[in-house]
Amino acid sequence: MIPPVTRIAWKPSWRIIPSRFRPIQLFERVAAPEDLEAIVELDALTNPQLRDEVGNIQLVPPDDRVSGPGTSIIMAAFTHLNPAGSRFSDGSYGAFYAANNLDTAVVETRYHRERFLRQTEQPRMELDMRAYLVDLVGALHDLRGQRAAEPLIYHRDNYAAGQHLGRTLRQAGSNGVVYDSVRRDGGECAAVFRPPLLSNARQERDLCYVWDGRQISVVYEKRELGMQGLP
Numbered sequence: 001m002i003p004p005v006t007r008i009a010w011k012p013s014w015r016i017i018p019s020r021f022r023p024i025q026l027f028e029r030v031a032a033p034e035d036l037e038a039i040v041e042l043d044a045l046t047n048p049q050l051r052d053e054v055g056n057i058q059l060v061p062p063d064d065r066v067s068g069p070g071t072s073i074i075m076a077a078f079t080h081l082n083p084a085g086s087r088f089s090d091g092s093y094g095a096f097y098a099a100n101n102l103d104t105a106v107v108e109t110r111y112h113r114e115r116f117l118r119q120t121e122q123p124r125m126e127l128d129m130r131a132y133l134v135d136l137v138g139a140l141h142d143l144r145g146q147r148a149a150e151p152l153i154y155h156r157d158n159y160a161a162g163q164h165l166g167r168t169l170r171q172a173g174s175n176g177v178v179y180d181s182v183r184r185d186g187g188e189c190a191a192v193f194r195p196p197l198l199s200n201a202r203q204e205r206d207l208c209y210v211w212d213g214r215q216i217s218v219v220y221e222k223r224e225l226g227m228q229g230l231p
């Protein structure tokens with residue numbers, strides 16, 4: 001099944017990641033994407049930690065690389081792979097996942113954080129998360145409205161069918177997939193395979209996910225009060 005292609009323009013899309021993942025300065029400060037690989041190789045000679053920070057730049061074709069302010073949140077999704085894979089990636093390539101609104105992004109990331117914390121039997125804790133706005137514009141294969149027709153692709157926990165479809169589409173040159181959120185009715189998500197579809201990434205707000213040992217029971221926003229009279 002090859003889904004139809006639809007032009008998507010989410011300005012913005014929403015992406016939430018752990019706050020511990022700070023901007024990657026090399027992506028932020030290099031003006032020309034074509035210079036990225038050479039600079040990584042040069043800087044790694046004097047800074048061995050740089051390669052771990054940047055990830056595997058060779059996973060991104062030269063024509064697809066982006067750089068400059070705000071691009072590290074984009075490039076990191078393609079240079080740092082999740083070996084366990086995801087809904088539309090088998091772990092051999094990166095995908096940038098985003099939602100069309102904040103509530104959907106929270107519900108989606110909450111589920112995946114809970115799943116990891118249960119599997120690793122983590123004690124109670126608070127997880128600092130950061131929300132980003134990223135403009136997404138481009139033609140994506142459209143799976144929206146196909147949940148009943150494609151139940152395996154929309155399976156809540158088994159990603160085998162989605163990974164097969166994602167791999168097939170990507171090998172054929174697909175930009176990515178837009179689909180209905182599995183976790184929130186009415187929400188929409190995208191799995192983007194190519195960085196150039198993404199731009200203007202900027203931090204929006206800080207969140208905290210409260211893990212009570214069984215589930216993430218509370219999600220709240222963290223913000224500075226800006227009280228007058230404080231030193």
